[in-house]
Amino acid sequence: MKAIAELKHLLNEQFGPAILADDAEVLAAHRGDMTENPPGQPQLVVFPDSSEQVRAVAAAAGRLRIPLTAVVANTNLGGLANPVKGGVVVNLQRMNRILEINEADQYAVIEPGVTWQQLHDKLAAEYPGLRFAYPLSPPDTGIVPNCLMDGLANLSLRVGAAASWINALEVVLPSGELLRTGHWSYGGVPCSRSPFPALEGLFIGFVGSTGIVTRMAVQLWPERRYRRRFFLMAYDVDGAYGLVKKLARMDLADDLGTLSLAAGKMLFGEYRPTWRDPAEPLVFCYIDLSADDEELFRIKQKVVERFIVEQRRQGVKLDGPLDMDDLVRMEPLFAKFADFPTRLDFLLDHPGGGLTWVGTYGPTSRFEEGFRRGAEILDRHGLPPVVVCRPMQGGHFGVLRWITVFDKNDAGEVELVRRVNAELADMAVELGFFPYKTPQWVWERYAGRIDPVFRRLVGEVKKLLDPQGIMNPGHLEL
Amino acid sequence: MAAVRFARPDQMNLLGYLLRSILQRGATHPAGQKALRRLRGSIEIGGSDMRIRLESSGGEAVISAGPAPEADARVHADLRTLLELALGKNPLGPFFRGRLRVRGKIWRLLPLLRLMKGPRQP
Numbered sequence: 001m002k003a004i005a006e007l008k009h010l011l012n013e014q015f016g017p018a019i020l021a022d023d024a025e026v027l028a029a030h031r032g033d034m035t036e037n038p039p040g041q042p043q044l045v046v047f048p049d050s051s052e053q054v055r056a057v058a059a060a061a062g063r064l065r066i067p068l069t070a071v072v073a074n075t076n077l078g079g080l081a082n083p084v085k086g087g088v089v090v091n092l093q094r095m096n097r098i099l100e101i102n103e104a105d106q107y108a109v110i111e112p113g114v115t116w117q118q119l120h121d122k123l124a125a126e127y128p129g130l131r132f133a134y135p136l137s138p139p140d141t142g143i144v145p146n147c148l149m150d151g152l153a154n155l156s157l158r159v160g161a162a163a164s165w166i167n168a169l170e171v172v173l174p175s176g177e178l179l180r181t182g183h184w185s186y187g188g189v190p191c192s193r194s195p196f197p198a199l200e201g202l203f204i205g206f207v208g209s210t211g212i213v214t215r216m217a218v219q220l221w222p223e224r225r226y227r228r229r230f231f232l233m234a235y236d237v238d239g240a241y242g243l244v245k246k247l248a249r250m251d252l253a254d255d256l257g258t259l260s261l262a263a264g265k266m267l268f269g270e271y272r273p274t275w276r277d278p279a280e281p282l283v284f285c286y287i288d289l290s291a292d293d294e295e296l297f298r299i300k301q302k303v304v305e306r307f308i309v310e311q312r313r314q315g316v317k318l319d320g321p322l323d324m325d326d327l328v329r330m331e332p333l334f335a336k337f338a339d340f341p342t343r344l345d346f347l348l349d350h351p352g353g354g355l356t357w358v359g360t361y362g363p364t365s366r367f368e369e370g371f372r373r374g375a376e377i378l379d380r381h382g383l384p385p386v387v388v389c390r391p392m393q394g395g396h397f398g399v400l401r402w403i404t405v406f407d408k409n410d411a412g413e414v415e416l417v418r419r420v421n422a423e424l425a426d427m428a429v430e431l432g433f434f435p436y437k438t439p440q441w442v443w444e445r446y447a448g449r450i451d452p453v454f455r456r457l458v459g460e461v462k463k464l465l466d467p468q469g470i471m472n473p474g475h476l477e478l
Numbered sequence: 479m480a481a482v483r484f485a486r487p488d489q490m491n492l493l494g495y496l497l498r499s500i501l502q503r504g505a506t507h508p509a510g511q512k513a514l515r516r517l518r519g520s521i522e523i524g525g526s527d528m529r530i531r532l533e534s535s536g537g538e539a540v541i542s543a544g545p546a547p548e549a550d551a552r553v554h555a556d557l558r559t560l561l562e563l564a565l566g567k568n569p570l571g572p573f574f575r576g577r578l579r580v581r582g583k584i585w586r587l588l589p590l591l592r593l594m595k596g597p598r599q600p
Contacts, residue, residue: 277491
């Protein structure tokens with residue numbers, strides 16, 4: 001406590017009281033996330049609004065050996081910004097400036113508190129020729145953390161996982177020094193990560209344990225003039241994923257993926273849809289097409305429609321296509337899937353307040369088995385089989401995730417989702433999928449399987465950058 | 479106030495959810511409310527392989543999952559056709575192309591089709 005009091009005094013003297021909070025309500029709001037992962041007990045929350053302030057916090061915390069956990073919205077669903085060793089939470093929400101949009105070179109420079117909605121609105125209002133990729137996470141969550149944790153979004157079929165959109169970083173190191181990577185290292189234009197040593201890799205997937213990113217240059221892409229999003233309903237798993245994998249290789253769609261039936265029913269307000277009519281479709285496939293040129297757009301649609309006819313001829317039972325615009329006209333709830341960023345209320349707003357997942361990346365060749373086995377595990381535990389899947393980067397790999405809503409205040413449910421997630425993760429790892437935004441319990445569970453040299457090197461990188469071990473301790477501990 | 483509800487909310491299929499949305503939307507305008515009040519008896523609705531039973535009386539409609547062997551009338555179509563009808567498409571086109579099949583006391587279906595059509599499109 002003495003060290004915390006000293007840090008508070010120092011920061012108060014330098015920056016005034018406005019960036020500090022240690023009242024019970026603020027501390028409670030920074031204890032943890034909506035998952036079953038253990039919360040922490042922070043003693044102080046700092047709200048910096050510049051890189052200089054972050055540098056001062058890091059330098060002082062290093063000297064006083066106080067744990068620092070950086071956070072924006074803490075919606076990663078892995079408890080990754082839960083301050084499990086106490087200390088100080090560095091809330092970066094005030095650093096929410098969009099510093100530059102470069103239309104010609106298609107990138108944006110953003111601070112860590114910039115949200116999906118903010119960038120979306122800025123581009124829509126001032127740069128309608130450009131777009132960003134948007135995930136299924138809530139619109140008021142941060143872009144920078146998602147990129148650093150290699151998340152995904154609705155252009156990932158074309159542009160891969162979110163870390164690959166990073167062109168350059170500005171990072172406050174645990175020592176308080178400021179690192180600039182890529183073209184920023186010599187004051188150039190951050191149009192690409194190439195041809196430099198990829199120092200960004202020291203901060204990607206390291207869950208804030210090697211530094212605090214205070215600025216990021218991220219890629220933007222052209223906004224197309226014509227767009228169509230539609231659903232196909234598939235009645236068997238092999239048919240659905242066979243179709244999705246073939247479409248992924250056709251290089252036609254911007255976005256392509258599947259939701260299980262249970263996810264569809266939750267959209268209509270069913271909390272735990274565990275019952276299934278055998279006549280219902282099992283999987284909803286969504287397909288997003290776009291083009292700037294009307295003729296190209298027509299051709300893309302024609303090719304996809306021909307492909308659907310061919311799939312039916314080969315015996316794949318499909319309903320649709322059901323156009324998103326029509327679905328929204330019939331039932332406004334479908335707007336949740338019509339345009340991103342979006343807030344999936346049915347996952348977030350329920351009395352229990354708990355949301356968790358096992359979200360994995362792995363080989364698309366094993367989607368079918370992962371879907372079936374994951375659904376069987378959830379079903380056996382009385383939970384609805386909510387399964388979301390997307391091929392990424394042209395189908396080179398994909399995401400497969402199993403989502404559960406639960407009551408955080410019910411100890412029995414918390415224990416249940418821990419057991420279920422462990423079982424799902426075991427099955428996924430056996431199939432060659434590994435959880436992304438990896439929670440600490442996953443690292444511990446598979447410690448014996450992970451290459452010892454890999455483990456040693458990750459530890460040495462962390463120690464090299466953070467010899468005092470102050471940055472987000474208790475996470476990524478291999 | 480006209481109402482559309484599920485007999486067993488924990489056992490409802492996708493067709494039931496879609497139909498409830500369609501009927502609730504239809505019942506938001508006076509002509510739809512009138513059609514809902516005129517809806518009587520038991521109707522089986524099939525969307526692809528799914529079946530639901532719609533029991534109506536006195537301005538209330540109750541939806542159950544599954545077939546209705548004793549239904550007064552039946553209407554079957556694929557989901558896309560049902561969606562098109564809900565968006566105001568004339569049913570005669572899909573009927574003559576065989577995409578919309580009706581059986582039984584067809585007049586029982588007329589208020590349902592009116593209700594499904596929803597508010598008149600501008």
